[in-house]
Amino acid sequence: MVTREGRAASVKDVAAAAGVSLGTVSNVLNRPDRVSASTRTRVQEAMAELGFVRNESARQLRAGTSRTLAYVMLDASNPFFTDVAQGIESAAEAADLSLVLCNSGNGAPREEAHLALLQQQRVQGVLVTPVNPESPVLEEVRRRGTPLVIVDRTRDDRSFCSVAVDDRLGGRLAVEHLVDRGHTKVAFIGGPIHLGQVRDRLEGARQAWAAAGLPEDDLVVLATEALDVQEGRNAGQRLSGLPTTRRPTAAFCANDLLALGLLQQAIGSGTRVPEQLAIVGYDDIVFASAAAVPLTSVRQPRQELGRTAAELVLDEATNDAHQHQQVLFTPELVARASTLDG
Amino acid sequence: MVTREGRAASVKDVAAAAGVSLGTVSNVLNRPDRVSASTRTRVQEAMAELGFVRNESARQLRAGTSRTLAYVMLDASNPFFTDVAQGIESAAEAADLSLVLCNSGNGAPREEAHLALLQQQRVQGVLVTPVNPESPVLEEVRRRGTPLVIVDRTRDDRSFCSVAVDDRLGGRLAVEHLVDRGHTKVAFIGGPIHLGQVRDRLEGARQAWAAAGLPEDDLVVLATEALDVQEGRNAGQRLSGLPTTRRPTAAFCANDLLALGLLQQAIGSGTRVPEQLAIVGYDDIVFASAAAVPLTSVRQPRQELGRTAAELVLDEATNDAHQHQQVLFTPELVARASTLDG
DNA sequence: CTGTCTGATTGAAAGGTTTCACTTCAACTC
DNA sequence: GAGTTGAAGTGAAACCTTTCAATCAGACAG
Numbered sequence: 001m002v003t004r005e006g007r008a009a010s011v012k013d014v015a016a017a018a019g020v021s022l023g024t025v026s027n028v029l030n031r032p033d034r035v036s037a038s039t040r041t042r043v044q045e046a047m048a049e050l051g052f053v054r055n056e057s058a059r060q061l062r063a064g065t066s067r068t069l070a071y072v073m074l075d076a077s078n079p080f081f082t083d084v085a086q087g088i089e090s091a092a093e094a095a096d097l098s099l100v101l102c103n104s105g106n107g108a109p110r111e112e113a114h115l116a117l118l119q120q121q122r123v124q125g126v127l128v129t130p131v132n133p134e135s136p137v138l139e140e141v142r143r144r145g146t147p148l149v150i151v152d153r154t155r156d157d158r159s160f161c162s163v164a165v166d167d168r169l170g171g172r173l174a175v176e177h178l179v180d181r182g183h184t185k186v187a188f189i190g191g192p193i194h195l196g197q198v199r200d201r202l203e204g205a206r207q208a209w210a211a212a213g214l215p216e217d218d219l220v221v222l223a224t225e226a227l228d229v230q231e232g233r234n235a236g237q238r239l240s241g242l243p244t245t246r247r248p249t250a251a252f253c254a255n256d257l258l259a260l261g262l263l264q265q266a267i268g269s270g271t272r273v274p275e276q277l278a279i280v281g282y283d284d285i286v287f288a289s290a291a292a293v294p295l296t297s298v299r300q301p302r303q304e305l306g307r308t309a310a311e312l313v314l315d316e317a318t319n320d321a322h323q324h325q326q327v328l329f330t331p332e333l334v335a336r337a338s339t340l341d342g
Numbered sequence: 343m344v345t346r347e348g349r350a351a352s353v354k355d356v357a358a359a360a361g362v363s364l365g366t367v368s369n370v371l372n373r374p375d376r377v378s379a380s381t382r383t384r385v386q387e388a389m390a391e392l393g394f395v396r397n398e399s400a401r402q403l404r405a406g407t408s409r410t411l412a413y414v415m416l417d418a419s420n421p422f423f424t425d426v427a428q429g430i431e432s433a434a435e436a437a438d439l440s441l442v443l444c445n446s447g448n449g450a451p452r453e454e455a456h457l458a459l460l461q462q463q464r465v466q467g468v469l470v471t472p473v474n475p476e477s478p479v480l481e482e483v484r485r486r487g488t489p490l491v492i493v494d495r496t497r498d499d500r501s502f503c504s505v506a507v508d509d510r511l512g513g514r515l516a517v518e519h520l521v522d523r524g525h526t527k528v529a530f531i532g533g534p535i536h537l538g539q540v541r542d543r544l545e546g547a548r549q550a551w552a553a554a555g556l557p558e559d560d561l562v563v564l565a566t567e568a569l570d571v572q573e574g575r576n577a578g579q580r581l582s583g584l585p586t587t588r589r590p591t592a593a594f595c596a597n598d599l600l601a602l603g604l605l606q607q608a609i610g611s612g613t614r615v616p617e618q619l620a621i622v623g624y625d626d627i628v629f630a631s632a633a634a635v636p637l638t639s640v641r642q643p644r645q646e647l648g649r650t651a652a653e654l655v656l657d658e659a660t661n662d663a664h665q666h667q668q669v670l671f672t673p674e675l676v677a678r679a680s681t682l683d684g
Numbered sequence: 685c686t687g688t689c690t691g692a693t694t695g696a697a698a699g700g701t702t703t704c705a706c707t708t709c710a711a712c713t714c
Numbered sequence: 715g716a717g718t719t720g721a722a723g724t725g726a727a728a729c730c731t732t733t734c735a736a737t738c739a740g741a742c743a744g
Contacts (some may be wrong), residue, residue, distance in 0.1 A: 051486040056462035057402040058730035101443040181680035229632040290571040300358025400700035
């Protein structure tokens with residue numbers, strides 16, 4: 001019956017309708033075995049009749065805690081982060097928690113607003129890929145009692161749990177691969193250069209370059225303003241502008257979006273990939289393998305990243321003897337047509 | 343001070359620390375103008391001192407409603423839906439509500455679980471791109487008092503607000519464009535065929551085909567099992583397998599993921615796009631224009647879709663005289679290199 | 685028939701915030 | 715100086731659920 005008399009039905013209404021006490025209704029909800037079968041069905045019928053929905057606020061107020069985990073994503077439109085979210089979700093599901101996603105869209109104010117709300121909601125824990133991992137806001141969150149784990153970033157002091165992927169190693173793998181294929185002049189494309197990710201990948205690239213005994217100046221750095229497709233195209237134009245003799249024969253891009261932009265610009269301007277320009281991306285998003293020339297890329301264990309982060313935050317939430325730890329995953333190079341001619 | 347004595351600080355603690363009554367603390371929180379400046383700062387200092395975080399459950403319990411909107415996405419890894427979510431977010435922000443995202447991952451049980459929890463949380467309203475728009479679960483949600491709007495789908499009866507895009511028109515636009523370019527044998531690629539979207543886009547395609555006076559049989563339907571990249575590749579192989587005389591010179595794909603898969607397979611097997619095979623996609627996701635051969639696609643006003651849906655759900659939540667309405671947006675063809683040679 | 689045990693049910697308290705009718709007090713008016 | 719006004723602050727009630735000690739009814743033993 002749709003008896004909507006202003007407010008929603010409460011346990012009290014259900015109790016009245018079923019002719020039992022309010023404690024019994026609660027028992028039906030939480031410990032059905034303690035209630036006789038006949039009463040139980042009577043109560044359940046009353047609930048259905050009245051369209052009763054348990055009020056989570058009241059429940060939580062009493063219980064003191066929610067059954068929710070939250071992930072504040074840096075950029076919901078980057079497939080990398082949605083994959084991470086899927087990993088988190090699988091761990092949350094296993095722990096019988098539900099996951100809510102928030103999107104900061106790379107904006108610090110939005111991130112702060114989301115974090116404030118999540119604290120107020122007393123979520124069990126927060127996972128976040130922060131705009132700035134060094135921000136004091138993160139400390140504040142934990143100081144106020146909400147467990148927090150940093151995802152795909154690390155903090156210089158080791159004051160938080162974090163999960164990330166070894167970006168230096170990733171950079172090394174990419175450049176070693178290119179060196180193996182005989183390239184002796186390579187461009188690194190990425191930026192802003194102050195981002196931890198970009199810095200580390202470049203550093204790894206330089207290590208591999210030096211290890212191969214190649215002259216430092218032949219690893220050219222093209223700094224970009226963002227890690228998106230448009231910037232990839234721009235970088236491509238800058239490459240095309242170079243005289244042939246000084247033009248790199250391969251490019252290592254700090255993420256796949258850049259690589260896809262570069263690829264597009266290259267093909268559009270008649271450059272053959274990989275014959276004239278080999279390309280390595282980073283992240284191995286689903287669109288990398290679906291590119292017209294399937295992209296060689298450095299794969300990160302995205303789902304596992306998420307899953308592990310969720311497990312850490314749960315440990316922090318439930319285990320008194322919790323120790324912060326910084327988990328570092330190992331990336332893996334996936335070679336495809338964009339570097340493999342013939 | 344990190345005085346964590348078991349439980350978090352409450353208004354009562356703050357009141358005691360600041361030497362005021364509990365009502366005053368509440369006033370500082372909700373009507374700061376009614377409190378003298380000196381008391382206000384004293385209370386605020388006490389809050390900072392104790393690391394006070396307002397308990398949203400208690401607030402909501404008292405207020406009866408939350409300041410939250412929710413969107414249950416069909417597939418968080420499809421950029422189309424994250425763009426819709428961004429539109430919703432902008433409307434939510436304007437109304438000073440926050441948005442939580444849930445992902446059903448195309449699974450009915452997950453969708454149901456999310457909907458149940460959102461009702462319990464007494465969210466202001468729910469937006470959902472349902473696995474099955476005809477599901478009785480949706481009626482249940484509304485019957486129990488939570489406003490609900492259907493996004494990017496429609497229901498046959500008009501019992502819900504919904505926002506969608508005119509898929510028949512989209513199909514017509516795509517095929518008209520191909521006919522204009524002189525194609526007389528075209529493949530429609532999409533499926534599962536029972537999906538409303540796919541059905542309507544195909545129907546529009548057929549209308550345009552018939553209107554051009556072309557023989558019905560020359561619009562070939564290749565049914566796929568899903569709308570993803572892999573199925574696009576598969577479809578490409580099926581096309582390649584056809585004898586040249588019977589092979590379509592153009593393909594209209596029911597979404598961009600299919601189109602990208604098809605494009606990849608085509609280029610990989612040496613088919614020149616668009617000279618030997620023109621391709622039209624649908625959705626105009628960001629990766630469409632970034633494809634190696636930029637994809638002609640039917641653009642849907644994704645952000646506006648989300649924004650409008652959010653406005654409708656808010657109207658349903660706040661306006662007693664609310665009337666359900668089905669908003670239908672107009673798609674637009676964006677012509678790019680995948681159909682434009684020369 | 686008394687006493688004991690068990691399972692089912694009850695009723696009241698607690699949890700943190702907001703609201704609102706009420707009190708207090710200082711400043712002002714005539 | 716009696717009376718009025720307004721601003722500032724107070725305190726109890728209400729929101730809905732869960733928990734737990736207490737009660738009840740009936741079965742059973744002695």
